[in-house]
Amino acid sequence: MQFCDHCGSMMVSRDGEMVCTADDCDGTSEKDTDLAAQFTSTESQTDSEVIETSEEANFEGKPTATDVTCDECGHGVAWYTIKQTASADEPPTRFFKCKECGYRWREYN
Structure with missing residues (x-):
């Protein structure tokens, strides 16, 4: 993650350079390729790396809990x-x- 030197807001990558996300700032900088190589972009994550909680989510194959009781x-x-x-x-x-x-529920600890 890279932050703007002018205002401190988060920057995003656009057309090979980093651009400030603040509406009232026009800060830009070169993309730090050494820094970028250390991070995983969410665009390149596989479906198996994302936690899915929607109704259509496939829970089969996920970890199993034995300390619960279905209502x-x-x-x-x-x-x-x-x-x-x-x-x-x-x-x-x-x-x-x-x-x-197949009943679904959530637990807040």
């Missing part, structure tokens, strides 16, 4: 994913899908 069928095993839905100093949210009936 719909009472089954005690569910697939889950974890996502940070609040600020970093708050615990993450766990999203579950029952392995028996």
Whole structure:
């Protein structure tokens, strides 16, 4: 991540240079290719690296929790994913899908 030397706002890559995202700033700089090589762009992430919590999400093959009980069928095993839905100093949210009936729920720690 690169920040504007003029105003401190985050910069984005456009046409081979870094451009300030602030509306009232026209700051630009050369793209630091050494710095860019150290980071993974979200454009190049694979689907398996992204945590999916939508209704269409495929939970099968995700980690399994045995310390839960499905409110719909009472089954005690569910697939889950974890996502940070609040600020970093708050615990993450766990999203579950029952392995028996497919019911989905979330748990705030």
